[in-house]
Structure formats: structure tokens, C-alpha cells
Amino acid sequence: MTLVEIVWRRAAHRKTRTSAPPRPRRAAAFAAQSAPFPLLLASGVMLSPAALAQAPATERDTAADATAQVAPAPAGAGGGSLPAVVVTGSRAERDAKEVPATIDTITSKQIEERQITDIREAAELVPNVSVERRSNRMSLAGSATDGRAGNAGFNIRGLDGNRVLMLVDGIRAPRNYSFGGASRDNVDFGLIDRVEIIKGPSSALYGSDGIGGVVQFFTRDPATYLKGGKTFGGEAGVGYEGDSNARRAGATLAGQAGPTLQWLLSGSFARAHALETGGDNFSASPLRTAADPERGRDQALLGKLVWTPNAWQTHTFTGEYVEKKTDLDLLSQYGAVSRGITTSSARGATDNGRQRLSWQGRFDLGASWADTVRTTLAYQRFRSEEQYDNTRVGVPGQVRDTLDHENTLQANVQFEKTLRGGALAHKLAWGLDAMRIGADNLQTGVTPPAGETFPLKRFPDTTETSYGVFVQDEIIGNGWSVIPGLRWDHYSIRADQAGFSGTATSKSGSALSPRLGATLDLSRDWTLYGQYATGFRTPGADQLNRFFENPIGFYRTVPNPKLKPEKAQHVEIGIKGRGEQWSLGAAVFHGRYRNFILDNQVVAGTGRPGDPLVYQAINLGRATISGFEIAGEWRLARDASGGQWSLPAAFGMARGKDQDTGAPINTIQPARLNLGVRYGQPAWSVRLDATHRVAKKASQVDDTLAPTASQFLPPSSTTLDLSGQWRLWRDGSGREWRLTAAVHNLTNRKYWRWSDVQGLASNLSTIDAWSQPGRSVSVSLVGRF
Numbered sequence: 092m093t094l095v096e097i098v099w100r101r102a103a104h105r106k107t108r109t110s111a112p113p114r115p116r117r118a119a120a121f122a123a124q125s126a127p128f129p130l131l132l133a134s135g136v137m138l139s140p141a142a143l144a145q146a147p148a149t150e151r152d153t154a155a156d157a158t159a160q161v162a163p164a165p166a167g168a169g170g171g172s173l174p175a176v177v178v179t180g181s182r183a184e185r186d187a188k189e190v191p192a193t194i195d196t197i198t199s200k201q202i203e204e205r206q207i208t209d210i211r212e213a214a215e216l217v218p219n220v221s222v223e224r225r226s227n228r229m230s231l232a233g234s235a236t237d238g239r240a241g242n243a244g245f246n247i248r249g250l251d252g253n254r255v256l257m258l259v260d261g262i263r264a265p266r267n268y269s270f271g272g273a274s275r276d277n278v279d280f281g282l283i284d285r286v287e288i289i290k291g292p293s294s295a296l297y298g299s300d301g302i303g304g305v306v307q308f309f310t311r312d313p314a315t316y317l318k319g320g321k322t323f324g325g326e327a328g329v330g331y332e333g334d335s336n337a338r339r340a341g342a343t344l345a346g347q348a349g350p351t352l353q354w355l356l357s358g359s360f361a362r363a364h365a366l367e368t369g370g371d372n373f374s375a376s377p378l379r380t381a382a383d384p385e386r387g388r389d390q391a392l393l394g395k396l397v398w399t400p401n402a403w404q405t406h407t408f409t410g411e412y413v414e415k416k417t418d419l420d421l422l423s424q425y426g427a428v429s430r431g432i433t434t435s436s437a438r439g440a441t442d443n444g445r446q447r448l449s450w451q452g453r454f455d456l457g458a459s460w461a462d463t464v465r466t467t468l469a470y471q472r473f474r475s476e477e478q479y480d481n482t483r484v485g486v487p488g489q490v491r492d493t494l495d496h497e498n499t500l501q502a503n504v505q506f507e508k509t510l511r512g513g514a515l516a517h518k519l520a521w522g523l524d525a526m527r528i529g530a531d532n533l534q535t536g537v538t539p540p541a542g543e544t545f546p547l548k549r550f551p552d553t554t555e556t557s558y559g560v561f562v563q564d565e566i567i568g569n570g571w572s573v574i575p576g577l578r579w580d581h582y583s584i585r586a587d588q589a590g591f592s593g594t595a596t597s598k599s600g601s602a603l604s605p606r607l608g609a610t611l612d613l614s615r616d617w618t619l620y621g622q623y624a625t626g627f628r629t630p631g632a633d634q635l636n637r638f639f640e641n642p643i644g645f646y647r648t649v650p651n652p653k654l655k656p657e658k659a660q661h662v663e664i665g666i667k668g669r670g671e672q673w674s675l676g677a678a679v680f681h682g683r684y685r686n687f688i689l690d691n692q693v694v695a696g697t698g699r700p701g702d703p704l705v706y707q708a709i710n711l712g713r714a715t716i717s718g719f720e721i722a723g724e725w726r727l728a729r730d731a732s733g734g735q736w737s738l739p740a741a742f743g744m745a746r747g748k749d750q751d752t753g754a755p756i757n758t759i760q761p762a763r764l765n766l767g768v769r770y771g772q773p774a775w776s777v778r779l780d781a782t783h784r785v786a787k788k789a790s791q792v793d794d795t796l797a798p799t800a801s802q803f804l805p806p807s808s809t810t811l812d813l814s815g816q817w818r819l820w821r822d823g824s825g826r827e828w829r830l831t832a833a834v835h836n837l838t839n840r841k842y843w844r845w846s847d848v849q850g851l852a853s854n855l856s857t858i859d860a861w862s863q864p865g866r867s868v869s870v871s872l873v874g875r876f
Contacts, residue, residue, distance in 0.1 A: 191608030218743025244275035249759035250303025265473035279391035281341035281359025292626025295606030302626035313345035313355040330871035334864035337363035369841040369862035380859040490537040551591035553632035593638030596652035626659040675723035687711035718745030754793040777815040808842030
């Protein structure tokens, strides 16, 4: 969905307006007639020989285009002072300083130097961002705290789950579903070039979802490995991570197959065990606090063809395959007693796989109605399977297999036009997005819960279709910009009653999402910015129509036909600064939310015979979230040997409240401070990083959501990581070998993260099972050729 072009940039505009600049020429007016349907137009332009011969070439900012492929390192990555070029905050490549929002970039250099292998490790670098990762203690009934989802997804400023939109090369990543082991960790960092995280609602750009923010992953591109006229290049590497005894290997090959075609093939493979905990009870019993034995296998493959038949059009064809499997021996359930029945053994498995085929085209038309057209057509299939089986004393064992599918067809087209006249310029972007998602769930097995018969569906087969039209005008003056935007979306959720035991509910509607941003250059180095943004999120298929019933346990979960879309209004004011040896950004934000959806809330019943507890997804009336964050880096002057010291730092905090009850919002994470010191030579670097997590206070927790006991509150903690990188060998052609090593949790501190223990009772005797890994070592070796 993130279709971008490089057009006239504000920095270049400012440069031309200094020292008696010439007046920008006035652009021609738009043609009076309406344009043809966008997708037919783009297809016709691509396929028509006459169009290929007659379409005019337009001037392109090739330097900016090259920069956009590999964005420079952000503060803390040890890179230079060049501006980072980002895409996600505006659907066009722009200097991050000019985007009126907080946006963080994790580059390929940072991914390698910090040995980032999953989304949990990536989130640790960004203020007010986290990823839930609980110890996997999968159970038959399932719960929000049993860890079956692995890296469950991003939390941005207190909003998590499907409220954070995840994109891969502009294609929407699969959503999370409450039944089964569906995880949002469906990317492989062995295929990733960089990550962009934008905070705050994004519906004016991307439609539904993303009221908390957007995380976009950009896969590797052949141009990265074919610089300097090379016709063949690539890299290969191996790695080891001690906290999960993981071994990884991967390779990327890229080549130039003639003057108009580039290709890339990248693969990654990993074997891992369970992420360690700080627990020391290794017994096969419910008292176990060490992680249950786990065997994981990840494999991923990426293929790209980039065809540039002439100077004004480019076509990128991508195929991507990611699969992550785990097998568990659930020793923590051996000997567990439920309703007088003892479990003698238990095993579990999860299998999450995502496949994607996409075509993305760029056409530099130079026409009166559009300078550039960008198009995308993509198909994505996601499959998630969870298996559980046990043996029980004196009664038959239980087997449960839960299968989720999500098939997505996505198409979009974006037009961009720059108009210059007088003292102002307008950079217009408008377009159409269309999407169809089919989601289904099936549960089979042996010995189903009382009152149920396999096979069954926890939610009905659901088809969600949506389309949206958007327009944005970036009005650029001398040292300032105002960016109004507006998007209209229509959505339809159609549920199929066939095979569903509950009452299936369908829903449709529309939403209007305005946005207004502005920037003001206070000086050459400092820019003030602000934005007002709105967002919405439609209920998920499993929220609208979730159904489960356990007559013996006297509880049931039922659909909610009255469930409304979530709505958000968000205001942010910040400042961004960047000099030759420093960078700094700070922001304050305040968000107001209506119809906040809470899953599995008790709406009726006492849990007694004849009056079962009734659970349902419900809308919360009003909620607010406010906070503050700051991040930056100071780089000292290089010493006589060419070495340089740098001091990165970041801090973020937030507070949330249910405005109807005055209770805090539990998904808000405690404040976190990141401090580091790095020394780098041309051939090697070493760094020490400290992370301080503020204690979670009772006043920040709503205990009514865990009525059986007060919730466990993790105390404050400080951990240290020591790492270094060495360039072992390099020749004149750019071929080299790099060794990276790190010691994590240097002091072997036992600590917990709130995201991983939320909802656990304070008197839980096995709380160590949810603690973080102790001291561990990681090492990787990468060669580039």
C-alpha cells in the first residue's frame, strides 16, 4: 500500500530560494476531463507500445532514489549525520525531519550491529514501543497469558494487537486471531533491509487499523548489492544466540541480467530452543519455572525481479515465503489436576506460514494531471495451525487442532503531482486502495469440551472488503509546510452462518479520516512540527462473532452484533534537530479514543449452574493516552587515530485512563530509559548499552480486570549489554568479513517486563516462569562480496 515516488523535495526548494533564486515556474493546470479508472490506466500505460514510445521522460532525483534504498542509520546506530529518508509517514520518500510525526528507523547496519533477529529485539531500541513475549505454556483451554502466540505483536504508546498496522513492502501483514497460536511475528529479519515505525493514528494514509501506529518492514533490494557498476554481489552469514540456543544461517545473491533487469534471491534458516527464563525449577510438574522444552524451526525465502524497460517506468515482482514452527514438551502440565482429573503428559505445536506474491509499478509520466503513478497488486496467504494433545489418568486423552487462514488480495494506485507557482509549491497525492480479506477458523480433535462436537468454528467464515479514496496536499513555503489530508473508507464484514454454532453477524459502514500536519524551520538545524490525526479500526472477525461454550465450567463467549469500530483523535507536538555531530528529537502527545474494544469481558452471569458467566467483546466508552518521549545522539569529534565516541539515549513514558471509570489502562508500559556509549574505529567498534525499566505501580493498574487477586507488579530493573564488531578482512573491491559479538544482561539480573506478566496474580508461585533470560552470548559472522 505504501506506494511512493521521489518528486521535487522541499530541501531543494529552499536551496533554490536562497541568494536571489529564480521564481519557480508555474505548473500547467490539471486537465478538465476526469482520468480513466486508475488500475486500467496503469495497466494500459505498462502494456501499450504506443505509450512506451510517446510518454515523456521526467527529471528524477537519482541521488535521493539511491538514498531511499538504504536509509542512513538513526541516532544510536553509530552512523553518520546524513538525514534518514523515510516512506511510511507520508507515502512518499522524505527526509525524516520533514515528516510532522514521530518516526523511528532501524537500518540494516543497526540490525547487524545489534544482532536483531525478531520484532521483540527491534522494539527494545525504540521509546514507547514494546512486544509481548510470554513463556510458552500452552494449555487446552487457552488464555491470554499462556504465551502460545510467541512474539504477539507491537505495543506503541499503550496500544497493541491489531491496533498497530504492520506492513511488508506496503502489503498488510496478517492480523492476530484470539483462538489458536496465530502470531504477528511473521517476518524474517534475514530478509529485512530496514524497519520504519510511525507513532499515532494513520487512517488518513492507510485506512482501518493502525490507530496506535504503523510498523513497516522493507525487504532487501538488488540495488543494495550492485553498487559501483557491479553485475553480481551478495552476502552470507551465520549466527548464534545463547538466550534460546539458536543457530542461524542465511545468504543473499543479487545480479544484473542485462541492462534492464536486476534480480535477487535471499534465504534464511534457523533452529532454536525455548527462550530461557530466570526460573530454576526444572521439574516436570506445575511448579516448573524453567521454560518448557521447545524446538523451533524458521525458514524464509525472498525473490525479486526489478525490470526497468526504460527511464520512466520500473516494475518490481516479489515472491516471499516465511514459516515458523515450534514443537513443545509441556512439562509444566505434567501432574496438573483439573476437576479431579490428572494430566500425565502434554505436548503442543504451532506452525505459522505466510506467502506473498506482489507486483509494484512506477510510471514517471510527466503528464499535466500526474507526474508519477504508482501501482500495487498483491496476493497474500497466511496459515496458522496450533496442535495440542495430552494423556490423562483414568480417562481418554484430549487432542485439539486449531487452524486459521487469512487470504488477502490488495490493489492500490497512487498519483502524485507537484505544482509550483509564486512563493508556494503544492505536492499533491491522491489515490485509491482496495482490499479483500477472507478469514476462517476450524477446530478439530478428540474428546471435545462437554456440549461441543468436533469439527467446530470459533468464529464464522468471514469476508471483509474495503476500499478507500484519499487526497493529501503538502503546501510548501519558505521554511514551512502545511499538510492537510483526507480519506474516506467503506468497509463490509460478511459472516457465513454455515458450520457456526453461534449467531453470525455481518456489519458494514464508512469512516472519514482527516489529518492536518505542519512543520516550521526554526533554524538550519531545528524544525518544529505538529499534527492532528484521526483513526478508526473495524472489529476483527473473531471479536464480532467469537463463540465458545463450556457447560461444565459454567461460562460461555458470545458474539456482539452491536460492536462498533474504534475511533481515535490524536494531537502531537514535537521538535527535531540535527547537526554535524548530534541529533535530537522530542515529542509530547495526547490521544482520545472512543468505542475502545476490550476482549473477553464479563457481561452477565454468576458462573453457577443455570447462570453461566457470559463473556463478550465490548466497547469502552472513552479513554485517553498521553505521554512524552525523547531520543538523540551526541557524536564527539574524531580523534587522531580516526576513532569516534558517541552517546545515544532515548526515554519514553505514557499514561492512560478510562474516562468513564477513572481506572488506568493496563496496556500502558512503564517508562523505559536507554543509555549507551559507543567507540568506533574504521575497522572495529565497541559499545555498552544500559536499559532501565521503571517499576509498574499499583496506581497504574486496573485490578478489576483480574478479580481473583491483585496483579503482579514487576519491580524496576537495569540491565547492561556489551557488544562489539570487527572487520576481519576487506579488499579493494568491497569484499569483507565482519564479526559481531555481544554479552546480554551482563550482570545476570532477574527481571520481568510488564507486557509479559500483565494479568498474572501477585501471589503466583511460578512467577519466575515469566522472567527474562539471564546472561547470554550472541555472535554472528557476515561476509559481503
